[in-house]
Amino acid sequence: MSTGSLLAADLAIAVLATAGWLAGGVASAARRRRLALGLAVLALLGTLARAVTITALARAGWWFAAEKIVVATPLSLVAVAVAGARLLRPPADIRSAAVPLLFAGYAGSGALLVTVLHGYPVSPGVALLAVAGVAAATVVSWRLLGPRPSRAVSRAAVAVAVAALVTGTGLTAAPQASPAGTHDHEYRQAQPVGEPTKRFTLTAGTATVRVSGRDVAAWAFDGQVPGPELTATVGDVLEVTLRNRDIERGVTLHWHGYDVPNDQDGVPDVTQAAVSPGQEFVYRFRADQAGTYWYHTHSVSDVGVRMGLYGVLVVRPAPVTGVDVTVPVHTLAGVPLPVARTEPVEAGVPVRLRLVNTDNTTHRYALAGAPFRVAAIDGSDLRGPTPVAETAVLIPAGGRYDLVFTAPATPVALLVDGRSVWSTGEVSTATGSWPVLDPLSYGTGSPVPWSRFDREFTLVLDRGLDLRGLLPRYAHTVNGAAAPDIPPQVVGLGDIVKFTIVNRSLVVHPWHLHGHHVLVLARDGTPATGSPLWWDSFDVRPGEVWEVAFRADNPGMWANHCHNLPHADAGMMLHLMYR
Numbered sequence: 001m002s003t004g005s006l007l008a009a010d011l012a013i014a015v016l017a018t019a020g021w022l023a024g025g026v027a028s029a030a031r032r033r034r035l036a037l038g039l040a041v042l043a044l045l046g047t048l049a050r051a052v053t054i055t056a057l058a059r060a061g062w063w064f065a066a067e068k069i070v071v072a073t074p075l076s077l078v079a080v081a082v083a084g085a086r087l088l089r090p091p092a093d094i095r096s097a098a099v100p101l102l103f104a105g106y107a108g109s110g111a112l113l114v115t116v117l118h119g120y121p122v123s124p125g126v127a128l129l130a131v132a133g134v135a136a137a138t139v140v141s142w143r144l145l146g147p148r149p150s151r152a153v154s155r156a157a158v159a160v161a162v163a164a165l166v167t168g169t170g171l172t173a174a175p176q177a178s179p180a181g182t183h184d185h186e187y188r189q190a191q192p193v194g195e196p197t198k199r200f201t202l203t204a205g206t207a208t209v210r211v212s213g214r215d216v217a218a219w220a221f222d223g224q225v226p227g228p229e230l231t232a233t234v235g236d237v238l239e240v241t242l243r244n245r246d247i248e249r250g251v252t253l254h255w256h257g258y259d260v261p262n263d264q265d266g267v268p269d270v271t272q273a274a275v276s277p278g279q280e281f282v283y284r285f286r287a288d289q290a291g292t293y294w295y296h297t298h299s300v301s302d303v304g305v306r307m308g309l310y311g312v313l314v315v316r317p318a319p320v321t322g323v324d325v326t327v328p329v330h331t332l333a334g335v336p337l338p339v340a341r342t343e344p345v346e347a348g349v350p351v352r353l354r355l356v357n358t359d360n361t362t363h364r365y366a367l368a369g370a371p372f373r374v375a376a377i378d379g380s381d382l383r384g385p386t387p388v389a390e391t392a393v394l395i396p397a398g399g400r401y402d403l404v405f406t407a408p409a410t411p412v413a414l415l416v417d418g419r420s421v422w423s424t425g426e427v428s429t430a431t432g433s434w435p436v437l438d439p440l441s442y443g444t445g446s447p448v449p450w451s452r453f454d455r456e457f458t459l460v461l462d463r464g465l466d467l468r469g470l471l472p473r474y475a476h477t478v479n480g481a482a483a484p485d486i487p488p489q490v491v492g493l494g495d496i497v498k499f500t501i502v503n504r505s506l507v508v509h510p511w512h513l514h515g516h517h518v519l520v521l522a523r524d525g526t527p528a529t530g531s532p533l534w535w536d537s538f539d540v541r542p543g544e545v546w547e548v549a550f551r552a553d554n555p556g557m558w559a560n561h562c563h564n565l566p567h568a569d570a571g572m573m574l575h576l577m578y579r
């Protein structure tokens with residue numbers, strides 16, 4: 001069983017066991033003897049079963065089990081001792097078992113709230129708040145349902161609740177070390193990069209675009225979705241003038257996967273001010289990296305990209321030979337793009353399909369009709385890619401794969417999630433059952449270029465209640481904090497930096513570091529054995545642990561975030577900064 005499935009299973013069991021205790025308590029209070037005993041036995045079995053799931057999670061990593069061991073286990077043990085005793089010798093009047101069963105339910109609820117609202121890392125303050133809640137709810141039930149506890153027991157329970165509440169509140173409200181501000185610095189000045197050899201102008205504005213026969217309100221560059229494809233040859237100096245006609249919430253251009261100088265990175269309030277309606281901003285950088293990239297607004301990016309402010313950037317090492325097609329996939333107002341197109345290709349002609357996922361979630365791509373090689377991922381060529389056939393690839397949000405093949409005499413089709421988007425003719429192949437390529441064991445391996453790391457960081461991805469803003473929100477968190485309260489990662493120029501990224505949530509987080517490509521070292525403790533993978537976007541699935549590393553060679557303040565952009569907007573965004 002995968003760690004992700006274990007996380008989900010453990011949560012489901014905890015919810016059912018807690019519900020069982022609470023319902024058993026209510027049934028007892030209503031003198032429904034058989035129902036109460038049946039529910040309580042199920043709850044007891046569920047509570048005991050968690051010994052298995054929590055142990056397995058702890059073996060997968062402390063991150064996955066911390067609060068379950070520190071909070072849920074002791075509460076469960078007390079609950080089993082108190083309520084289990086009643087089950088061994090059920091009282092003649094079942095109503096007298098109500099409070100012990102409800103107590104077990106409150107203990108389960110307290111532990112669940114810690115997992116769901118607080119997560120990782122567990123703190124003594126939160127554990128005490130859970131204890132306070134359990135004690136308070138038990139005292140209230142006791143007084144309502146009887147038999148009334150003795151005055152001494154009652155006072156002791158109230159004292160526990162009050163002490164835990166006061167200490168817990170004090171500990172959780174303790175002032176946190178304030179992260180270095182990202183807003184109170186001067187934007188770095190542009191580095192001279194030489195005379196532009198390629199000039200583009202992109203004008204952002206609201207537009208109505210026609211997709212699949214429907215008129216859709218969009219935000220578009222030059223009135224089209226996707227925006228114009230920008231192409232260059234390695235060595236070009238690109239100058240891109242961004243104009244904002246009428247996007248009230250501002251626009252920038254972020255060069256996704258392109259390791260531009262910091263001041264060209266297009267992150268509002270970090271590397272530049274967002275471009276307001278009527279204003280413009282000129283980006284200039286040297287096209288040193290060949291490959292498939294894309295650009296998109298980073299101003300209210302979760303809305304802006306979804307509405308259509310994106311396009312493809314392709315930098316080629318030399319003039320194209322053969323067929324070279326870009327396929328940017330996007331979902332615009334519920335309509336999947338691009339619309340299918342057919343382009344006959346003569347047999348023997350080399351074809352390169354540049355697949356770009358501009359959506360917030362993973363897409364599954366399948367090439368039917370020809371064996372292919374994955375020539376590049378995230379703009380970086382793979383080493384020794386071998387031909388594969390009848391195999392799908394999964395591309396994370398923001399990621400790019402270049403597939404190459406030689407056109408056969410028979411038709412070929414590229415399918416995205418089962419839908420044909422590009423083909424050379426009629427193909428009817430079911431691709432849904434194909435296995436998925438694992439890039440970590442694809443191609444020819446090469447030793448990791450570094451034997452030591454100057455800095456190591458761990459990012460534990462989770463969800464939690466964020467009370468620091470004006471309104472409480474259920475945030476996507478990193479190490480228990482949400483933007484803008486996640487401390488920045490501070491590195492020195494030239495450092496070799498290692499990141500461990502742990503996903504203890506129940507959803508996929510496509511991770512994206514700006515300004516650098518990270519080398520994949522390992523997933524779930526298993527080292528990558530295939531071609532070196534230099535990625536800027538990679539899916540961290542529930543329960544996964546990824547180890548990646550990079551050389552800190554591009555000074556500045558860089559966004560480091562989940563590229564499921566609503567997640568980033570809901571807190572999952574931090575910064576990498578140079579000392």
Ligand SMILES: [Cu+2]
Nearest residue numbers: 509562564567
């Ligand atoms: Cu995410």
